[in-house]
Amino acid sequence: MSDATIENSQMQTTLRVLSFVGTLLLTFIGLTAVTFFISRFMAVDPVLGVVGDKAPQAVYDKAREAMGLNQPIPIQYLSYLSKIAVGNFGKSVMTSHPVLEDLLHFFPATLELATIATLLGVAVGVPSGVVAGAKKGKWPDQVVRIVGLFGYSIPVFWVGLVCLFIFYGKLGWVSGPGRLDIGYDDIVTAHTGVILIDSAIEGEWSVFHNALSHIILPASILGYFSIAYIARMTRSFMIEQLSQEYIVAARIKGRSFWGAVWKHAFPNIMVALITVIGLSYASLLEGAVLTETVFAWPGLGLYITKSLFSADMNAVLGGTLVVGAVFIGVNALCDFLYRIFDPRLSRA
Amino acid sequence: MLNTFKFALLAGVLFTLAPQAYAETPADTLVIAKTIDDIISLDPAEAYEFMGIEVIANTYDRIMRFEPTDITKLVPGMAESYTASADGKTFTFKMRAGQKFASGNPVTAADAVFSLQRVVKLDKTPAFLVGQLGWTKDNVESMVKLVDDATFTITIGEDYSPSLVLALLSSVVGSVVDKKVAMEHEASGDMGNAWLKTNSAGSGAYNLKSWKASESVSLEANANYRGGVAKLKRVIIKHIAEPAAQRLLIEKGDVDIARDMQPDQIAGIAGNKDITVSTIPQAALYYVAMNLKTAEFQNPKVRQALHYLIDYEGMANSFLKGKVKVHQAFWPSGFWASLDDNQYKYDPVKAKAMLAEAGIKDGIEFTLDTPNKAPFSTIAQAVQDSMAKGGVKVTLVPGEEKAVLTKYRARGHQMLIENWGPDYMDPHTNADTFARNTDNSDAPKSKPLAWRNSWDIPELSKRTDAAVRERDADKRKQMYLDLQKDVMDQGPIMIMFQDTVQLATRANIKGYVMGSSSDVVYYNLTTK
Numbered sequence: 001m002s003d004a005t006i007e008n009s010q011m012q013t014t015l016r017v018l019s020f021v022g023t024l025l026l027t028f029i030g031l032t033a034v035t036f037f038i039s040r041f042m043a044v045d046p047v048l049g050v051v052g053d054k055a056p057q058a059v060y061d062k063a064r065e066a067m068g069l070n071q072p073i074p075i076q077y078l079s080y081l082s083k084i085a086v087g088n089f090g091k092s093v094m095t096s097h098p099v100l101e102d103l104l105h106f107f108p109a110t111l112e113l114a115t116i117a118t119l120l121g122v123a124v125g126v127p128s129g130v131v132a133g134a135k136k137g138k139w140p141d142q143v144v145r146i147v148g149l150f151g152y153s154i155p156v157f158w159v160g161l162v163c164l165f166i167f168y169g170k171l172g173w174v175s176g177p178g179r180l181d182i183g184y185d186d187i188v189t190a191h192t193g194v195i196l197i198d199s200a201i202e203g204e205w206s207v208f209h210n211a212l213s214h215i216i217l218p219a220s221i222l223g224y225f226s227i228a229y230i231a232r233m234t235r236s237f238m239i240e241q242l243s244q245e246y247i248v249a250a251r252i253k254g255r256s257f258w259g260a261v262w263k264h265a266f267p268n269i270m271v272a273l274i275t276v277i278g279l280s281y282a283s284l285l286e287g288a289v290l291t292e293t294v295f296a297w298p299g300l301g302l303y304i305t306k307s308l309f310s311a312d313m314n315a316v317l318g319g320t321l322v323v324g325a326v327f328i329g330v331n332a333l334c335d336f337l338y339r340i341f342d343p344r345l346s347r348a
Numbered sequence: 349m350l351n352t353f354k355f356a357l358l359a360g361v362l363f364t365l366a367p368q369a370y371a372e373t374p375a376d377t378l379v380i381a382k383t384i385d386d387i388i389s390l391d392p393a394e395a396y397e398f399m400g401i402e403v404i405a406n407t408y409d410r411i412m413r414f415e416p417t418d419i420t421k422l423v424p425g426m427a428e429s430y431t432a433s434a435d436g437k438t439f440t441f442k443m444r445a446g447q448k449f450a451s452g453n454p455v456t457a458a459d460a461v462f463s464l465q466r467v468v469k470l471d472k473t474p475a476f477l478v479g480q481l482g483w484t485k486d487n488v489e490s491m492v493k494l495v496d497d498a499t500f501t502i503t504i505g506e507d508y509s510p511s512l513v514l515a516l517l518s519s520v521v522g523s524v525v526d527k528k529v530a531m532e533h534e535a536s537g538d539m540g541n542a543w544l545k546t547n548s549a550g551s552g553a554y555n556l557k558s559w560k561a562s563e564s565v566s567l568e569a570n571a572n573y574r575g576g577v578a579k580l581k582r583v584i585i586k587h588i589a590e591p592a593a594q595r596l597l598i599e600k601g602d603v604d605i606a607r608d609m610q611p612d613q614i615a616g617i618a619g620n621k622d623i624t625v626s627t628i629p630q631a632a633l634y635y636v637a638m639n640l641k642t643a644e645f646q647n648p649k650v651r652q653a654l655h656y657l658i659d660y661e662g663m664a665n666s667f668l669k670g671k672v673k674v675h676q677a678f679w680p681s682g683f684w685a686s687l688d689d690n691q692y693k694y695d696p697v698k699a700k701a702m703l704a705e706a707g708i709k710d711g712i713e714f715t716l717d718t719p720n721k722a723p724f725s726t727i728a729q730a731v732q733d734s735m736a737k738g739g740v741k742v743t744l745v746p747g748e749e750k751a752v753l754t755k756y757r758a759r760g761h762q763m764l765i766e767n768w769g770p771d772y773m774d775p776h777t778n779a780d781t782f783a784r785n786t787d788n789s790d791a792p793k794s795k796p797l798a799w800r801n802s803w804d805i806p807e808l809s810k811r812t813d814a815a816v817r818e819r820d821a822d823k824r825k826q827m828y829l830d831l832q833k834d835v836m837d838q839g840p841i842m843i844m845f846q847d848t849v850q851l852a853t854r855a856n857i858k859g860y861v862m863g864s865s866s867d868v869v870y871y872n873l874t875t876k
Contacts (some may be wrong), residue, residue, distance in 0.1 A: 043747070045754040052388075052396050053753050054771070055473040057793050062471070095561030096389055102561075161592050169596045176602050177593045182584050183374055185566070186558075204649045296588045298563045306385060306562060309748050 014205045021292035024328060031324040032084065035317050044311035049093045080317070089321075090314035094307055104304065107322060108193025110299035112272055113291075114284035116219035121226030122277055128227070129152050129234020134261045144231050144273060151228020158295035159221055167217055176211040177296035218295040222288055226280050228245045233276045237269035272339040278334040372601040376581040378857075378874050380589040380765075381383065381597050382607040386560045387616060391544035392463070392523035394472040398769070399585075401520050401563055401866040408550030409574060411460055412514050413443065416553075416575060416870035419863040422514060422773070426455065426524050426574070432510050436819060438503045439513060448572040449526040457500040462494045462527040464502070466539050472575040474521050476794075477771060481513065482506050489508045507817050509824060515774040519867060525549055526527070532824035549666045553578045553872035561585050576873035579859070588748070593810065596853050598623060604876065607859060608854040610722065611670050614850050622855050627670060629866045630847040631680045633770040634723075636716070636731060638840040640802040644712060648838050653702035655842050657738040659694040663730050664845065672845035678782040678830040679775045680846045682864065685825045686775075688830040692842075711739035717756070717764040719749035727844075728765050743790065756800050759790075767847070768797065775828045776816045783831050784812040791836060792834070801840040810832065 039046075047064045055063070068076055083090065089099035132144035168176045175181060179195055184207045188198045199207040233315070241247065242265055250260045287301020300319060307315035317346075339345045359793025373379040386397040392404050398464070424430060427441040447455035467475050468488040482505015483491050491503045504513060529549035541548070541850035550555035555573060565585040569578040586603065588594050594606040595613040599620065609617075617623050638645040638654065645651055660674045675688035703712070718728035725746060732742040743762070747755070755761055770777040784800035786809050792799055798808075809833065815827035835841070851862060854876070861870040862865030 043751040044753060045750070045757070048750050048753055048757075050388075052473050052756075054476070055394060056476040056479065057795065058470060059473055060477065092561075094385070097561070105560075150406060161590070164593065164596055169599060172600075176597050177588055177590075178586060181602070182377065182379055182586070185564075185584075189844055227653060261817060294593060296586065296590070296592050296593065298587075300559070302562065 006335075020332075026167060027328060028321070028324065029081075032081060032317065033077070033322060035320045036080060037073070039311070039316055040073055040076070046311040046313050046315065047091075049310040062112070074224060084317075084321075089318040092307065092315040092318075093312040094310055096317060099314050102315065103300075103318055103322055104193060105190075105216055106140055106298055106300050106303040108190075109297060110285060110287045110292075112194045112215060113222060113288070113297065113299060114281060116215060116223035117226050117284055118277065118281045120141060120220065120223030121280060122292050125227040125230030126234050129231040130261065130266060132231065133235040134237025134242065134257070136235075136242075140153075147226040148232040152232075153280045154203065155290075156221065156225060156288070157290040157294050159224075160218070163168060163221060164294065165215055174217045175210065177294070179214055179297065180207070181210050181214075192222050200231075206346055214272060220293050222291055226284065229280055230273075230276060234269065234273060237272050241265040241268050267341070271338050274334050274337045274341065278330045280326045282327050282330040285330070286323045294295065295306050352618060352823055361438070364463070365387045370591070373604055374400075374582075375876070376833040378580045378583045378605070378860075378871055378876070379542040380583070380605045380607060380871075381594040381603040384565060384585055384586055384587045384591050385589070386641070387559065387565070389472075389545040389547065390546045390556060391472075391541055392520050392525060392550075393467045393470045393474060394540075394541060394545065395520060397475040398866045399565075401831055403556070403559075403585075404523055404550075404566075404870045405552070405869060406518055406553040406554045406567060406865050407548040407556050407872050408525070409552050410448075410518055410522040411524060412518035412522055414518060414863065414868050415504035416861050416873050417863060419868040419870075422518055423523075425518070426460065427858065430514075434791075436507055438501055439510070440501045442494070443500075444574070445496050446549060447574055449529070449549065450555045450570040450571065450572055451526055451529050451549065453526055453528050455524065455551055456497045457495050458497070459502045459527045460524050461492050461494045462530075463523065463525045464521070465489060466525065467521045470539060470541055472541075474519075477516055477519055477521050480506075481508065481516070503535045504656045506574050509776075509816060509819055511821070511824075512774045512776050512816055515772045521770040523550060524600050525553075526551070526631075537572060553581060557582075575872065579875045580709060580871070583871045590732070595852075596737065599852065602853060604854045604857050607640045607849070609850060609852050611667070611850070614670060614852065615724055617852065623856075624853050624855050626853070628849050628851060629673065629680070629682055629864055630769075630849055631683070631773075632767050632847040633675065633843050634678060634727065634765070634767045634847065635676070635843045636763055636765050637756075637761075637797070637839050638763050638801075639759060639761050640686050640840055641759055642714065644708070644714075645762075647706050648876070649702055649706040650708065651838070653699045653706065654735070655692040656702070657735045657740060658692070658731055658844055659734040660690070662694060662734070662845055663727060666847070667726055667730075669847060670850050671723060674844065675846035676836055676843050678778045678835055678841075678843060679828060679832055680770070680864070683773065684775070685828040687829050687836075691836060694734060696734070696737040703739065708739075712743060713741040714744065714762045715743045715745050717745045717752050719745060719752050721749065724765050724767075726782075731765070757795055759800060759802055772866070773867075776812075779812045779815060779828060779831055782839065783835050784809045786853065796841075797841060 047060055051059055051063045064070060067267050068079060092099050094101050095102050128144045132141040135141050163218040167173045188202050189206050191198050191201055195207060199211060247260050247264060250264050287299045289301040289305045292299045292302040304316060304319035384399045388397060389395045390403055391398055392408055395401055395404055406787040411427050412422060414422055426443060426447060430439050430441045432439050443665055444456050465488050467478055468483050469485055484707060493501050513772045525554055526549040531546060533543035535542050535722045537684055545560050551572060555570050555572060557566040560563050562589060567583040569581045571577055573847045579820050580582060591608050591610045591613050593625045594609055598606040599602040605647045609787045614625055638651055640646050659719060665675050674690055675681050676690045679686045682866060716728055718724045728744050732744055756764055781796040782798060785796055785803055785805050787798060788804040798805060811831060815824055817823040818827060833846050856876045859873040861873055
């Protein structure tokens, strides 16, 4: 390789990084603009969230001014942008904590739930999808399709309540709503905010077990929905690949049927599968409002929804930015994984 | 086959990992399931939400008090006694000797003076309560004065009835804050406000250990409490928004008390010997309002006719059973000076005739704004249905409650359904909003309910002002009874129900005190 080509490839890398950062910045600015303007044109008066309905007019006016709502909207936006540029998301009216602190508290709860659910989704969804695709029309396919159909059509809060009733209420296999029983509250310090990890770090295994018994049910329910989605997508990817001629060729060369499925067809659906899993993970990371409500799980979805209903704009904007960042992050991760699993991309 | 097996295996592993759930709550802890996401602050000079006030009632003691041991009588609390001057404008309070804050600091009259002045100086929402007494930032230091360590005086700008003044000092603004602790945490002249939002500095039965928004409030018994150390050392209020989840938790014994169960959940636990259900009337009222900006509502006949198109009993005996009782006057039943005669009954024939008299023969249409949550949305549907029987077509406009309030405060509605809870235990609090509107312009100083419905009532406003000044209790009572009757007759606000709460407690829980408002919910006498 000549010096010129090395320099060239270095330049290309720099350009790629720059364009990535540029896209990132633009996406963020677009995100702040959209959420900000939507929030300002909503039918909810944000001052009500601060002072309540019964505040006298003088208190109301003072709060309105303090929130900068007297200024023209573009100025409000610029001042908001300049604040978040230095990491100041403001305070949440609802919790009276800085938004950043809130996000660091609520996001790990969601992260914990979404990660376990996605792991379940991948561990069960992918193999069942592959088998269903390979055995198209046979009974394993029917089972997967029925499971998928349920996952698509049953409302999650209903499943949540019914499962709570059965597994917590009647059988007593799992703990009820919340992240921990009260006896286990405040035992471990929050290193990461993810209780399973924190308790493992501190070796507090009783807390770990209690947290696990609380998270299993909501995570399994979210996991079920992600299994349904991932299995369905894997199935259709698989069906498409198995109809290709290279599979026939492999079989003619003496590959067994399952060998052809796993060694030839499966690697070829990896890229599409990563996209599907990434999207499903990202959407779980947004928070699952209904599941969080039923299971009294203090997650991001609940936080954003509550803030929205009380017109707590700092919190809404902060939360939305996190969701945006999650999507960008998951996208970047997927991009990275594509390079690993798709030899054509890793050479480019 | 492989899949099914894997799935079963995985599920099995996960479930066996989970230990058995706790069978009951710890013996020294009271655990309550409730919706607590309305809290925005736990500073007594700032909090004005139901749950915030309830927590403060347990973390701060007050100058005047409905004591946990008898919530029907207003008596001196942290004060030992009071005297009023001959003109009724100056009150002298003597503080009880030997009281201590949770911090160990002695309670003095200086703390009481500090607390009252603090409310006015911080000028947050509750400041309007004492603002009625003519206290402003500029004059409060001369209106609330320290005499000596055990004595202070307050002076009121208006010659209001003493019972109103005492009622105000028993409300959240009468909470006495530990001056030393609050000022130790002062930041940029906020008198400790930022810190007190999430901490307590009082002498109530409990200290605030933590408040995690939309998650939990945790309290610890205060060893220095005037009424003796609470029987249960800890109280934990868990935020459980879903009533069905509350039902499961109390059935399993994972909580001791469930506060927000709805009639269908209550029906579901009937016959369960481990759970006791009690019904407690509350002070909040549900109403449908008519805005006089809509021309038809300016005719009192039309307003009266619509009163006959609400099926009060029908709702109270069906989907609202146990949740409300029919009450049509603006001061709730069970309190001094309440008017308990309900004069309206569902009568579409009569309503039609009255509408015809008012010149409306071919039916008429209105919109009805309603918060999109229980019980408002179901009440709104029932109202829509019963109004239709009288030829009044109602279109529902559901919205998030804050959006509905935003519209209400801008008088943008035609009809609207909401509720109202009194601010303190004196009928003036409700008369002031249902029967007083002194500035019907579009930019008034305050926005009472009468204003929000554009009801211009100079004469009733004068009578409300006279009632609050009347010092003869019997005469005063009659004035409020008359006001209630007149508002019921002519007013644009159709009051339908008084709220009641169905409280579910585990059978071993005794002594939990729950009155008709957030000011009188006490945890400290509870045993199990």
